Amino acid sequence: SQTIHQWPATLVQPVGSPLSLECTVEGTSNPNLYWYRQAAGRGLQLLFYSVGIGQISSEVPQNLSASRPQDRQFILSSKKLLLSDSGFYLCAWSKWQVETQYFGPGTRLLVL
């Protein structure tokens, strides 16, 4: 069966510091990978998605970036965090050409 991991689970970072969140998927190959953010009281906002190694599509212009160095690894980064980057970050995967996405446990980020 497939599993998706995210770490860390919780992160408190000062404004202006860098960020690296990691997501890995097990039990499947060549998944589509996604990064979402849920701000307080809001729905899920798609940030990035990837259909293959090195292929990243961005949905929202911001100071975040994503990379996919390996088939089942997806990384969300920032060089300098803003207060508005606080939120709950979710990684998800889906099979090629399949609509259903499966989510990881999430990372709660608090920028102070």
Added chain:
Amino acid sequence: DQQVKQNSPSLSVQEGRISILNCDYTNSMFDYFLWYKKYPAEGPTFLISISSIKDKNEDGRFTVFLNKSAKHLSLHIVPSQPGDSAVYFCAASAVSGAGSYQLTFGKGTKLSVIP
């Protein structure tokens, strides 16, 4: 412009009764609709989905109804149980190219099932 709307932020239902969660959408290009359940501080869990060519899909206590002409779908939970208390997200899917589907989510409805 919110393409997927869940107009009820919260809903309270007595245990054993039916819960009905509603969702409206505006984009007629959506071809697949999904419901997710989310507990606090956890990732959403996929519940049930429906293709745009169908009007009903059932899985155990969960049934999703789709009315394409009204651009409306609903999730019915019968009977409701206290463990169903969570936030429910409606999502709609459209092809984004290169074999990927993008999901557009509503803001969620918090369901509370009262024992």
